[in-house]
Amino acid sequence: VVLGGAMGAGDDDRHPWLAPTKALVxxxxxxxxxxxxxxxxxxxxxxxxxxxxxxxxxxxxxxxxPVRLTDAGRTDPLLAGLGGxxxxxxxxxxxxEPPPGATVLATLPDGSPQAIRFADRAWGVQFHPxxxxxVFEAWLRADHVEPSGPEAAALAxxxxxxxxxxxxxxxxxxxxxxxxxxxxxxxxxxxxxD
Numbered sequence: 001v002v003l004g005g006a007m008g009a010g011d012d013d014r015h016p017w018l019a020p021t022k023a024l025v026x027x028x029x030x031x032x033x034x035x036x037x038x039x040x041x042x043x044x045x046x047x048x049x050x051x052x053x054x055x056x057x058x059x060x061x062x063x064x065x066p067v068r069l070t071d072a073g074r075t076d077p078l079l080a081g082l083g084g085x086x087x088x089x090x091x092x093x094x095x096x097e098p099p100p101g102a103t104v105l106a107t108l109p110d111g112s113p114q115a116i117r118f119a120d121r122a123w124g125v126q127f128h129p130x131x132x133x134x135v136f137e138a139w140l141r142a143d144h145v146e147p148s149g150p151e152a153a154a155l156a157x158x159x160x161x162x163x164x165x166x167x168x169x170x171x172x173x174x175x176x177x178x179x180x181x182x183x184x185x186x187x188x189x190x191x192x193x194d
Contacts, residue, residue, distance in 0.1 A: 001035075001041070009044050029119045034180045034183050046099055053094070062154050064088060091126060102116050137159075
């Protein structure tokens with residue numbers, strides 16, 4: 001799992017760990033290892049695999065946004081049946097072009113990918129299935145945003161939906177854990193060490 005952060009997927013010059021992380025993503029996909037990118041992790045995977053990530057020209061996506069599954073998303077092993085559920089968003093950047101061969105599984109209202117399957121065992125989600133209201137509020141504070149106006153409404157929505165969010169995204173975590181377990185069972189046994 002590659003999680004989020006405040007930096008952009010192309011900020012390698014200011015964050016030297018981004019380039020090696022993208023190399024790890026490419027290696028994981030090449031080896032068929034399970035991968036789940038969340039927010040920045042989704043963007044890093046897209047960039048690492050040949051897609052493009054840009055600053056969202058419509059501005060920051062903030063708060064709860066329902067997951068809008070595509071036809072492919074409705075049958076995807078990770079996301080099937082999860083369409084319409086609210087998801088926490090806090091991002092400035094979006095995937096503009098998915099990598100070659102990737103499948104868009106969900107889209108945001110502006111049409112940008114909300115979820116992508118990059119390979120058989122590799123996914124990215126622009127939203128945060130792991131985020132409780134306390135973390136969302138901490139992000140606002142870290143960005144020096146005083147929760148008022150739209151930010152206050154977004155925080156109130158996230159806080160009021162904590163139980164719904166937990167129930168909504170637990171299946172995603174369970175399904176990804178099952179992918180990891182199956183991949184572990186299918187991987188060759190390590191060679192004996194002398």
